[in-house]
Amino acid sequence: MGKGANSAEEAAEVAGQVNSWVEKVTSGLIKEILPQGSVDHTTRLVLGNALYFKGAWAEKFDASKTQDGEFHLLEGKSVQAPFMSTTEEQYLSSYDSLKVLKLPYKQGSDKRQFSMYILLPEAQDGLWSLAEKLNSASDLLKGLGLHLPFGSEADHAEMVDSQLGQNLFVSSIFHKSFVEVNEEGTEAAAASAAVAVEDITGVVLFICHVLNPLLAA
Structure with missing residues (x-):
């Protein structure tokens, strides 16, 4: 540009x-x-x-069921943060050291389908080992x-x-x-x-980790 x-x-x-x-x-x-x-x-x-x-969730959460719960920080402390909850069936997978939740968004007028995937390590300090398993940022981008x-x-x-x-x-x-x-x-x-030029892949990703939800509020 x-x-x-x-x-x-x-x-x-x-x-x-x-x-x-x-x-x-x-x-x-x-x-x-x-x-x-x-x-x-x-x-x-x-x-x-x-x-x-x-994007709107395919199944919206009931705001009246949102309650504060304990969110564990990496340094060992915890904070009270609002947690959404639902009794509807969800897409869940469980592994030895990891749980995965898939939250689909309502589909638009085309064939594309978007979802949010939440990865939760079993260990309270397991975020960094999970990040290592997802590979380095440069290798991911190259892939x-x-x-x-x-x-x-x-x-x-x-x-x-x-x-x-x-x-x-x-x-x-x-x-x-x-x-x-x-x-x-x-x-x-x-x-x-x-500030130069890069190769546009056409792949769109939002990826982040949450360390303390209160800091972003």
Whole structure:
């Protein structure tokens, strides 16, 4: 998105255009994806990506059944946080060290079907070992088809149909996300901007871990 910035004024203008676009397409949930100074006269290309998702559960939760319960923190302490509950049948799987809950969203007008998967380690401190089993972030991205930021300089050149591509490299990647889950469903947004170029895979993922639900309230 955009082209090279030849002055401080042009750099600020480019960053402002990206930030305004991201705020618009995420319904105002994400602002200023590019911080001040992130674009300068050395920037040749900014590739921005944004996603907004709002889905209602196929089976909504009864808000009157939401009650505070004990949420265990990694350091051993616990906090009281609101827990949604339901007596309806759910998609559940149980393993030796892990439980998985699938919560489907109401299907839209097309054939796509989205669901939220919640992974709960049996051990109160089992989050990091679970993360290791899910593999490193770079390997995960490569498996989905995103090779460019981790590839060789030759890989970089092949992705841009221009003489500029021969000298491009990823100098920085900025990412912000917002996820709200309640009895009605989920509202989520994510945006990223790489100050260079990356391979778009077409795969959309929201993935996060919850350390303390009260901090995000």
